[in-house]
Amino acid sequence: MTAETRLILFDIDGTLVQTAGAGIRGMNAAFGALHGWHAALDGVPIAGRTDRAIVTDVFRAAGVEPTNEVIGALRDAYVGQLPVELARSATGPFGVLPGVRALLDQLAAKTDVHVALLTGNFEQGAAIKLGHFDLWRRFLFGAFGDDHVHRRDLVPVARDRCRSAGIDCGRSASLPTLAGSSPVPRGIRNPATLATPRNGRVET
Numbered sequence: 001m002t003a004e005t006r007l008i009l010f011d012i013d014g015t016l017v018q019t020a021g022a023g024i025r026g027m028n029a030a031f032g033a034l035h036g037w038h039a040a041l042d043g044v045p046i047a048g049r050t051d052r053a054i055v056t057d058v059f060r061a062a063g064v065e066p067t068n069e070v071i072g073a074l075r076d077a078y079v080g081q082l083p084v085e086l087a088r089s090a091t092g093p094f095g096v097l098p099g100v101r102a103l104l105d106q107l108a109a110k111t112d113v114h115v116a117l118l119t120g121n122f123e124q125g126a127a128i129k130l131g132h133f134d135l136w137r138r139f140l141f142g143a144f145g146d147d148h149v150h151r152r153d154l155v156p157v158a159r160d161r162c163r164s165a166g167i168d169c170g171r172s173a174s175l176p177t178l179a180g181s182s183p184v185p186r187g188i189r190n191p192a193t194l195a196t197p198r199n200g201r202v203e204t
Contacts, residue, residue, distance in 0.1 A: 009118035011180025020092035022085035030077035050120035050145035079124040086132045096133050104138050117142030
């Protein structure tokens with residue numbers, strides 16, 4: 001990025017959309033289908049963590065080595081279940097959060113701002129969640145829960161993908177800004193510099 005350009009990274013759950021627990025239900029359904037563990041996520045910390053970290057904890061607690069193959073099979077089963085859960089009648093907060101579409105429209109009109117994702121969701125899960133609400137197409141690239149166990153390690157991934165997208169992300173003075181409800185990873189600008197999506201505006 002040049003000094004005049006900003007990269008704004010968005011989290012998904014609780015920042016852009018709410019899904020009334022569809023992700024948790026889909027993950028439990030996937031564990032149930034593959035391993036017979038129908039309440040696998042009970043008691044497992046979820047907030048602010050990557051999907052890879054969450055499923056790794058489940059497998060280790062059950063004495064199963066969380067290899068890439070094991071996690072990949074679970075991920076594939078999960079993304080098969082997720083659309084089913086999103087299509088169910090919602091019994092909790094569900095939909096695009098107020099102000100999100102207006103904020104993304106405002107950012108899209110700015111030539112000096114690029115928007116992308118930094119989220120603990122598996123990439124296919126992120127695509128399904130945001131695609132359900134016609135938001136996936138709004139983001140140029142992202143760093144996802146497939147890429148690393150720890151969310152803090154997604155920042156370098158986001159920078160690499162920024163460069164791959166043809167955007168100059170090399171200046172340390174232009175740290176990415178994260179819009180999200182999870183703890184801010186190292187290497188990210190204080191999110192207080194960005195108006196919350198609920199406000200429907202952003203200051204640059």
